[in-house]
Structure formats: C-alpha cells, structure tokens
Amino acid sequence: MTVFRSDGRRRAATIIDVARHANVSVGTVSRYLNGIIIRQTKREAIDKAIAALHYNRNAAAKAMRTERTNMVALLVPDYDEFFAEVLASLTRNLADEGQVLLTHKHEGDPKTLAMAMEFFQNHRVNAVVTPGVSEVRTQVEALVEHGIPVVFFNNDVPYLKVDRVFARNRDISRRAVRHLIDLGHRRIGHISGGMRETTAQDRQAGYSDALRDADIPLNPNYIAGASWKRQDAYSAIERLMQLDEPPTAIFTATYVLALAVIDYFREHDIALGKDVSLLSFDDVEIFRQMSPGVTAIAQPTTAIGQAISEIVLGHINGIQRIAPRTVTIDCSIILRQSTRPPRGNG
Template identity: 30%
Template sequence: MITIYDIAEKAGVSAMTVSRVINNTGRISEDTRKRVRKVMEELNYIPNSAARSLVSQKTNILSLLIADITNPFYTTLARGAEDAAKKAGYRLLFANSDENYAKEKDYVDMMLSTRVDGVLFAPTGDLSVDNLNRLLQHQIPLVILDREVPGIEADIVLGDSKEGAKTLVEHLVSLGHRRIAMINGSPDVSTARLRYTGYREALVLSGLPMDDELVVHLGFRVFHEDAALDALLTLKDPPTAIFAANNLLAVGIIQSLRERGLQVPEDISVACFDDIGPAEMINPFLTVAAQPAYQFGLLGMQLLIERIEAEAAQPPRKIMLPSDLIIRSSTRELQRKETNDGAEG
C-alpha cells in the first residue's frame, strides 16, 4: 500500500509537506504542491479520508435518510439530493428506514459514528423526535424533508399536503362524486394529518357531509389491507371514488379492486397524492396531486450545505412546495341518474 512516506521520498520532500498538500494546510510553494500532486497521481495514491477528517474536522460526507426506498417519490428525491451534493463536492451516504423507527435509530447511530458533516432526514413520523434531537445535540447540521415533527426546530422542505389533497377531492366532487372514501397513512405522520384536513375541508366547502365510515387510517407503505377495502365496498351506500393518500396505497388499492372484478374508473374512480414515476409516463393512468420530488432533494441538499458552510448561525428556514393536479384516466365523471328523484309533478 502506498503511504505518504513513499510520496515524500519520490517527490524529494518531507512527509509533513505531503500531509500539508493533502489537507491543503500550511505554506507551501505552488511548484512543490504541483510536484507532490503529480507523484500522487503517478503512484495512484488515494488519501485516507478518516485521517484527513481528524485534521480538518470535516469528512465531506453527508447522509440522506429516506422513509421508503420503494416509493418513487423518495427515489426521485434522492436523485435531486445526490446531484446537489456531488456538484458541491460532497459524497452522499444513503439510508432507508422502511418507515420503521427502530431502523431509523440504527442509522442515526451510524451517522454519529461516521462523523457525517450533515444529514438530510425524511422522518418516519412523530416518534422521530428522539432521533432528530440526538443529531441536534451532537450539533450535526440537519434539514428535514417531507414531514414535520413537533418539537423540532430545523430547516425543512415540505409539500403543501393540505392544499394538494383539497384540490384532488374538489376534482372528484366536480365529476359528480358525493361518496368519496379516503385511505390514509398513520395519524402519527404529519402529511397524513394534513391530507386528511384537506380532504375534510373540500367536503365541507362542497356542502357534503363528513362520514367517518369512509375514512381508513393505515400506513404509507404498499396496500395489503383487503379487509379495510371490503369494509368500504360493502357499506350500505359505498363510495364511488377513493382518494389514496399516497402512490403506493393507490397502486395496491387498484390491484385489490381488480381482483374483486371492479374496474377503475368504470366501477370506481381512484386518485392519489404523488405520481408513480417512470411507469406513469409509459401508460398514463392515475389522476394525482404530483409533488416536485426532485426539487425536494435538490433544495433540501442546498439548504444543508448552506447550513454547514455558514459562518454564522441562522434561524431555521422553511420551504413549501406546491403540488400539481394531473388529471388522467383513473377518474371519470359520474353519469346523471335517469330518474328525477321526485322532482316530477
């Protein structure tokens, strides 16, 4: 293995001079610096990042912790974060909590032991407060993505979950739907609470009653709750449309409906929060409130790097990104009833 002593001998300088070139410290002539770097290239020498971090107190490593790597929203977000980190000269460690608090805690332990310079963090939910506080207590720069956590003061990039949900439900109402079910994430997650609020507000503003039988709170992962769907479909007055609080739920719901011989949108309309990635481009189908996932990662990483490199403390910053209503073929207008419902005479 090539060492700094091998570099020093071939370049005709001291090992201390090689160390200063590697760590960009001390006064060294430009000729000497170039000579040392040339020898490093000739010998294919790769500096020990751990040793360098002991000198500089900086690893140039950032971490991105996402909640569910199977969700296209998070994979696109990760691309934005990676692009911004690379452009700024940082390396990025990826971690995936699978919406699991204990797994999230293990990754926080890893981040602390790795001495990352900063963390981009998509929390599992409100329970993440302890994990986030551990990072803050160790003075690790932090930016939160997608979900707010009560009690945490940090930079954050959010989507407008309430308005996006409201817009989707208003679209369903405009198509003539009056019985609109909502299959939501856990109430322990801020986005689930806000999307429920948007759903409820849209119904109220449309003059429709709020029926608790039409609301199911599950998780944000792939839908496997067939019993919950059966309960909705067997109501005395079943829904004509379903609002799924995220894309994974929507895909699972549509699959379960088809297994029951029901077609979307002929038998029931389905709309959801977040697009489903490249598959949607090949066969455009789902009506969605699409969030700019790439921008979440890009802007979040830019905030994080600014926080790391800032010379003075700044108050926490908050960026709210709107969603776009994209109307596709998974929703349809209800046909007017042939009868006049007692309007004759």
C-alpha cells in the same frame, strides 16, 4: 489536474474526486488518510490520484479527525419511486459541491434508524437528511446539539430545531378532492396512510377541507386505512365497497394504497373510472402506463432535492441562518382517465 464544477468554475479536489480517480471507495481513501493499512495496489492508486489532483491530504486528514467530512447522510425507510427520485436530485446537487451522499435504508425500524443516526454523528457528517420519525427525537436533538444540521422532508416531528422541506400536502389534497367534487361526486372515500405521521394527517385534512368547502357532510364511514401497507389498503377498499352506499370515487394517500384499490377493482370486475373514480397521491410510472391511466398528484421531487441541497450547502458554507428554515413546495395534479363523472347522481 484541475477539478471543475458543473458550471465551469474551478474548485479544490475532494476525497470524492480522489476516490473516483483512484477507482476505490471513499471509505478506502478515508482509512488510508487516517493511517489504516490497506492493500498496496490501492495505496499506490490513491497516492497517484492525490498527486494528480493536488489534493491537500494533511488538511483532509486533520478534518476527518477533528472537524467534518465532506459527507451528507440520507436516511429513508425504503427506496420507492419518491425517495429514489429525491436521492437522485440530492446526489447531483451535492456532488457539484464536492459532497458525497451516504444513504441508509432503515425499513421503518426506529431502532435501526437510531443506530444509524448515532453512527453518522460519530463520523461527523456535514448534515443528516431524513423524514421525521418521532421515535428518534432524542437522536435528532443530539445531532443538533453537536452542531450537525438536520433537514426533515416528507414527514415532520414538531418542535425540533431542524430545517424542513415539504410538499404542500394539505392544499394539494384539498384541490384534488375538489376535482372529484367538480365532476359530480358526493360519496368520496379516503384511504389514509399511517395517521401518526404528519404526511397522512395533512392529506386527510385536505380531504376534509374539500368536503367542508362544498358543504358535503364528512362521513366517517368513508375514511379507511391508517397504514401505508398495500395489504391493509386492500382490506380498507373491501370495507368501503361493501357499504350500503359505497363511494363513487376514492382518494388514496399514496400510490401503494392506490395499487391495492386497483387490485380489488380487477378482482371484482369494477371498471376503473367508469364505475368508480380513483385519484392517488404520488404519480408513478405505472400510472402513466395503465389503461385507463390514473389521475395522480405529482410531487416535485427534483425541486425538493434542490431545496434540501441549498439548505445543506448553506450550513456547510456558513451562510445558512441560525433559525431553522421551512420550505414548502407546490404539487400538481395530472389528470387521466381514472377520474370521470359518477354514474347516475353519485
């Protein structure tokens, strides 16, 4: 049986193809090729798949013992809409080249993330893809030292020799807040994410840039949050709306924070868009279904996944340049009814 890429070109069968043909997991095939005893029915299914696909089992077994596997690791804090869409894009692109994507959700726990990185290093994955986390700098350096490429996305840790793929967070945040200013808003609040992360820093910097460009004084009282948690964002919007001169518009650093704002508005009879405008980073399905819909910054998750895949495959195929590469990708603003001119003078 011949195996083809999605573009119709022939390619050699991989361990993923064997696992699919035999209807077993990749791990089961790996154990069998390394001489570990598995059930007879699975052994027979794998042998038939190897024969049908003309799979080079000797070369594969040697590769798993001494070289790399055909596996790429993706480590994320959770499977929210952003990470799920990047995961889907990566899976499609890497599968075309015979690579399987192994995912691990660490829930923001640095110890769990460090253990996962050490695990994938010991299992000689072809690359590790992850948002940057400063607490695991040592583990990232160890991966690079062992020749395993690392690609950061969504958040950076400076001065590490890794590739990077990021949305242009600062620029699009500046443009988004400029939209609120163009509508006539002057009292614009910002609910930020965790300020230890470059993502939150860049989005807040874009907010400040827009105010400075419009000669609007930066009022520290209008910045709140400093966490990615919904309950903290609720406390933040509560504080902002209790100011003597509360904001007439809110810019949130991610959709989870925006949902807390919407919760607060509903509970306090504040009309979204009419009384206070809301603009969120990240466009998610619920924003499209709500009435009024929420104006949001859409991240190009498909393009992000494609860019990461190209870098990873470049390393695997030996064509990626030695110097780390940084790719930045434009976002877009999706205008909906949650952003309107302020009542009165703003």
